[in-house]
């Protein structure tokens with residue numbers, strides 16, 4: 001069960017891009033140990049909301065609270081320091097670097113020999129090997145291999161493994177299964193559930209309400225910059241949620257999900 005105090009609280013958030021009103025009075029709570037599906041049509045404001053949480057966009061007005069403290073400065077570095085990691089399909093890994101190097105990207109361990117700093121390749125290799133095995137990469141893949149030889153699902157596994165190993169508290173998965181095979185999609189979704197079981201907050205952005213309904217404990221639907229639904233998956237079926245999206249938030253009769 002999620003904690004009572006939200007890890008992230010978004011309160012009455014508005015964001016304008018010039019004259020364009022991209023987020024309209026959005027309030028939403030996210031708890032540790034939850035897997036929340038964030039869905040909505042193209043241009044609904046999902047990515048914009050997430051970018052506020054990642055410190056990329058500063059809201060025009062409203063508040064964001066993280067772990068009981070109000071966020072005063074919006075900067076990607078601060079979000080990373082708070083343990084917020086975003087996993088996107090197309091970014092986050094450097095193809096021409098090894099899995100081990102990618103694993104430690106931006107956090108490379110250093111050892112000093114006679115005062116001169118060297119990358120601690122042994123440490124990078126050992127830990128990333130352990131994690132890639134735990135996260136289901138093929139046995140013939142080694143930590144020294146370049147990332148470009150990995151499949152889409154394996155790439156996602158490296159990013160998810162990295163998020164867990166570096167003790168992130170929030171993992172935002174932005175369309176994490178696009179272009180993946182059925183088996184890879186299942187694997188990535190299993191990893192998302194594992195993160196939730198380990199007590200992380202997982203925010204899962206997708207257009208696929210049917211897929212995320214099976215995974216998430218809660219679904220937040222956005223439309224034209226507004227939050228139009230925030231429902232436990234146990235309280236609404238995927239068909240009903242799809243109807244909410246189709247009707248743009250007009251009232252849909254709720255019934256128990258089966």
Ligand SMILES: Nc1ncnc2c1ncn2[C@@H]1O[C@H](COP(=O)(O)OP(=O)(O)OP(=O)(O)O)[C@@H](O)[C@H]1O
Nearest residue numbers: 017020022040041042043044045046047048049222
């Ligand atoms: N930097 C920006 N400058 C101006 N407008 C922007 C900017 N970023 C997003 N928008 C606009 O804000 C609206 C919401 O975009 P956003 O990317 O948040 O939607 P989304 O729900 O993530 O959609 P998709 O599923 O297509 O990615 C869109 O109309 C988009 O064109």
